[in-house]
Every structure is written in C-alpha cells, then in structure tokens.
Amino acid sequence: MASKDRILRLKEETRCNILDASLKIVKEGGWDALSMRKIADEIEYTAPIIYEYYASKDAILMELTRKGFLLLAKQLEEARDRHRLPEKQLQAMWSAYWDFAFAERELYQVMYGVRVSCCEMAKIMPESEMPMDLIWDVIVELMLPHVGTEEEVCIKYYTFWSVIHGLISINMVNRGNTDETNQEVLKTAITGIIRSIKG
Amino acid sequence: MASKDRILRLKEETRCNILDASLKIVKEGGWDALSMRKIADEIEYTAPIIYEYYASKDAILMELTRKGFLLLAKQLEEARDRHRLPEKQLQAMWSAYWDFAFAERELYQVMYGVRVSCCEMAKIMPESEMPMDLIWDVIVELMLPHVGTEEEVCIKYYTFWSVIHGLISINMVNRGNTDETNQEVLKTAITGIIRSIKG
DNA sequence: TGTACTGTTTAACAGTGTTAAATAAATTTA
DNA sequence: TAAATTTATTTAACACTGTTAAACAGTACA
Structure with missing residues (x-):
C-alpha cells in the first residue's frame, strides 16, 4: 500500500518536472520555442506522456500562469509587511510588482499576455x-x-x-x-x- | 510597354490584397487563425504565390505594423489640428490614441505585442x-x-x-x-x- | 515554330498539437 | 510459478503550420 503512495509521489513529481522543463525551455528560447516534444525531451519521455498529466499545452500555460499569480501575491504580501504606513506599503508593493515582472519575466508575459515583438525588426x-x-x-x-x-x-x-x-x-x-x-x-x-x- | 505598367499595377494590387485578406482573417478569428494557406484561399491563389510578394509571414505582419503606425500618426495629427492650445491638443491626441486602439484593435495588438489571453480561462x-x-x-x-x-x-x-x-x-x-x-x-x-x- | 521566360501549382520537408493503436512492463489472480 | 489483467510508455498517424524545390502551364520574343 505504501507503493501506491510512492507512485502518487512520483506522478506528482513528474507533473512538477513538466512545469519546470517548460519554464526552462521558455527562458532559453522564448515562448515560441515551447513545444510538447521539447518538453518531453527535457523530462526524458515522449510527447504523449505529457497528456497523462496535462490535458493540453494550454493547460500547462494555465498552470504556469497560476503559479505566477501565486508567486506575485506572495511577494506583494512580503513587501506590504515590511512597512506600517499605507503609503509606504503601496510604494513598496508596486515596487515589488515591478521587480517581479523582470525577475520572472516569462511568467509575467504569460500572465498578462505580453508578447515580445512578433516581428523582430519592428523597432528598426x-x-x-x-x-x-x-x-x-x-x-x-x-x-x-x-x-x-x-x-x-x-x-x-x-x-x-x-x-x-x-x-x-x-x-x-x-x-x-x-x-x-x-x-x-x-x-x-x-x-x-x-x-x-x-x- | 503599357502592358508592363498594367502588370506592375496588378502586382501592387495583389500585394495589397494579401494585406487586406490577412487583416480580414485576423478580424474574424484572431491572430492565431492567420495562416499562409488561409490568406492564399482568400485571394484565390495557392500558398507559395504569397512568397512572390512577401518574403515571409513575418514580413506580412511587419507591413501591417507599418500601416498601423502610419494610420495612428495620421489620426494623431488630425486630433492635434482640431485644437490650438497645447493642453487641449494633448488631451485630444491621447483620446485619439485610445480610440485608435479599439477601432483598429488588431493593428494595435500587432503594433505593441498585446496578446489576447493565451489560455482563455485565465480570467476565471x-x-x-x-x-x-x-x-x-x-x-x-x-x-x-x-x-x-x-x-x-x-x-x-x-x-x-x-x-x-x-x-x-x-x-x-x-x-x-x-x-x-x-x-x-x-x-x-x-x-x-x-x-x-x-x- | 521553337525557345526562353513568367506565373502558378503540386509535392515535399520539417515542424506543430494531439490521438489511437501497438507494445513493454508491472501487478494481480489462479 | 504461470497466466491474465492492468498500467506505463512508445510508435505511428492525422491535420495542421511556414517554407522551398520541382514540375507544369501560359505568354512573349526570336
């Protein structure tokens, strides 16, 4: 019966590995570089296995989005709790918001739909x-x-x-x-x- | 020799048709719905023909972006010229900017990389x-x-x-x-x- | 009329997300 | 222990994507 637990634990770990692998790929090559097959490569499985853990690629993005919001909320709370006066709190919170956006730039992008220049030379x-x-x-x-x-x-x-x-x-x-x-x-x-x- | 002109005119027209078709498809189904084959369908050709007019899909996006900026600039100028005082001008121009974003929502999206909710249920x-x-x-x-x-x-x-x-x-x-x-x-x-x- | 050239399409490649069928491994049952 | 069943994993396939090369059609020129 303990083996059931172990298996559940392993499954949970793979679920987590999929997210980690996704984020790693995105950090290396941007959101366009993320594909099911690359995720599979990263976790050393084949693509269809991922569907045992997530219903679709969208579901993975969704889960990353969720994690992003949770992390942001945590950092906002911490910023707030470093101060007493509401004005100081607000300032610290927005500052934390700013820092989060660039520290977790990929998460922020998927959370708020910020696409990095679709056609690269738009700036030129x-x-x-x-x-x-x-x-x-x-x-x-x-x-x-x-x-x-x-x-x-x-x-x-x-x-x-x-x-x-x-x-x-x-x-x-x-x-x-x-x-x-x-x-x-x-x-x-x-x-x-x-x-x-x-x- | 006039036939050369006619052919050039036709080519220019197709170039334009490609952009129009693209925008039509995007307005109907969003940016994800835009594909070379659908554009080809719309202009009643096959896909490879498009490459005679644009080097890549990115080049099409780029051209749409360019047109967007031109249109925005025009509307900003018009807004400015409706007033005399700088403060009134600024107000009118930002108001025109706002209106442009929603009147030409698809153009604004490609101009400034605003992706519409990647995973639809992020709001829920x-x-x-x-x-x-x-x-x-x-x-x-x-x-x-x-x-x-x-x-x-x-x-x-x-x-x-x-x-x-x-x-x-x-x-x-x-x-x-x-x-x-x-x-x-x-x-x-x-x-x-x-x-x-x-x- | 034959040759070159241009416009256009078909076929293909490598990639994408996703699903169904086939296979390998582990577990349960007899 | 051997057979049967269930679970884990992979291979193969589908329909799509952007893009390119080869084949074919049509026109212009010699």
Whole structure:
C-alpha cells in the first residue's frame, strides 16, 4: 500500500518536472520555442506522456500562469509587511510588482499576455516613431517657456504612454472595465500629468 | 510597354490584397487563425504565390505594423489640428490614441505585442485576483477615514496598474529605457497618484 | 515554330498539437 | 510459478503550420 503512495509521489513529481522543463525551455528560447516534444525531451519521455498529466499545452500555460499569480501575491504580501504606513506599503508593493515582472519575466508575459515583438525588426521601423514624435512636440510646447531636456520630455512622454497603453492592454487582454471607469481613469491621469507638466 | 505598367499595377494590387485578406482573417478569428494557406484561399491563389510578394509571414505582419503606425500618426495629427492650445491638443491626441486602439484593435495588438489571453480561462482563475485584492485593501486603508465606494477604489487601482503595467509592457516589448528613466517615471506617477488619493 | 521566360501549382520537408493503436512492463489472480 | 489483467510508455498517424524545390502551364520574343 505504501507503493501506491510512492507512485502518487512520483506522478506528482513528474507533473512538477513538466512545469519546470517548460519554464526552462521558455527562458532559453522564448515562448515560441515551447513545444510538447521539447518538453518531453527535457523530462526524458515522449510527447504523449505529457497528456497523462496535462490535458493540453494550454493547460500547462494555465498552470504556469497560476503559479505566477501565486508567486506575485506572495511577494506583494512580503513587501506590504515590511512597512506600517499605507503609503509606504503601496510604494513598496508596486515596487515589488515591478521587480517581479523582470525577475520572472516569462511568467509575467504569460500572465498578462505580453508578447515580445512578433516581428523582430519592428523597432528598426522608422514609422514606429512617428506617433511618439508627434506627441513629443506638443509636450515640448506645453512646457514652454521652459525648454525641457530630452530626459525631461522623455519622462513626461512615457508617463502618459504608460497610463494609456497599460489601460488599453488591460482592457484588451482581460475583461474590460465599464466605459465610464475607463474614461474616468484616463481623464484623471491625463489631466494630472498635464497639470504636473505646467508646474 | 503599357502592358508592363498594367502588370506592375496588378502586382501592387495583389500585394495589397494579401494585406487586406490577412487583416480580414485576423478580424474574424484572431491572430492565431492567420495562416499562409488561409490568406492564399482568400485571394484565390495557392500558398507559395504569397512568397512572390512577401518574403515571409513575418514580413506580412511587419507591413501591417507599418500601416498601423502610419494610420495612428495620421489620426494623431488630425486630433492635434482640431485644437490650438497645447493642453487641449494633448488631451485630444491621447483620446485619439485610445480610440485608435479599439477601432483598429488588431493593428494595435500587432503594433505593441498585446496578446489576447493565451489560455482563455485565465480570467476565471481565482488566483489571478489575489494581487489585485492585496493592493485594493491598502488603497482602501489609504483613503481612510473616507470610506471609498467600489467605483472609487477601482479607479485608483486601475490608474496605478495602468502606469506600472504600461511601463513594463513597453520595456519588455520594445527596447527598454534606461533604468533611471523608468524609476523616475514610476516614482513620479506613484507618488502623484498617492497624493491624489490623500486629497 | 521553337525557345526562353513568367506565373502558378503540386509535392515535399520539417515542424506543430494531439490521438489511437501497438507494445513493454508491472501487478494481480489462479 | 504461470497466466491474465492492468498500467506505463512508445510508435505511428492525422491535420495542421511556414517554407522551398520541382514540375507544369501560359505568354512573349526570336
């Protein structure tokens, strides 16, 4: 009867190995490199065996996503418990959130649907800078008569873009908020930043 | 010799048809549904013909990305030209940016690497709400003694999250900013929002 | 008319997720 | 212990993916 336990333990271990192997492959070659056969190679089995443990590739991604959220929650709690005042807590928590995103970059990607540049050279594409340039100019004008340094304008620009792009991403990937909430968030953020630019 | 022109015109048209067909397929079934054979079906050719016009599938995505940036830039310009004051211009431009993202949702996705929930049920996963709950609570506490409504807290939360998630996405998908710039943007935004919460 | 060239398709390769059938190993039963 | 049954694992296959090479058709030119 103890052998039943041992077998169950072994099964649980393989289940875990599959996740570990997946993450390893992704860390080495990105999410596109992840395939059932490569996972099988890594755990020294053949592909169909994986289906004894997970119903599909999606189920594996799902489990990794779940683990990601759990880990993030844990780190947020730890950050919170390092402080007493709510404002300090919030600051520490968002800082922990930021650190998590880059320490566990692959998990964050699958958790929030951030795809790393589908066509690699999108960054070398001059057209991709046109929207930025247009808005950049208006920010510069808004700061007049003070002539902002490149760094200053850059910070303003990215603050704007982050709010908008973040809100858009969240609405696209997850269920969306109500339209009113979105507009409220946008209005609050944008007018806030504009005020901060004008001093 | 005019026939040469006609043939060139036809080629240009097919080049364009390929893009149109691609976008149509994506709008109907999402980016995963896009395949060379389906594009070929749509333009009533066989798959290898596409390689006479685009070097690879990636090249097609790239061209769509380019068109996206051009369209976005155009709409930003139009928004700007509807106003005179820089602050009004900025507001209109970001509003146009927002509208573009959802009017041309597929283009926005390929432009900025926003993948729509890889494993569809991530939203039904209770763990995915743990990080939000943790931060939610601290925001509520920060607002004390005023007891915020659900809507109020929600707006604060999403304002925070948008800034952070937006900045993270941008850094992951494109080339990153310098660390100092990131930290500056983060600090500015977070302290700003915290201040606005405390009134 | 025959030759070169261009447009287009068929066939194939290597890869993907996934499933069904075949086989090997272990366990239970007689 | 030997046979029967169950479990673990693999091989083979299907339908799909992007991509390429070879075959075929059609047009233009000599």
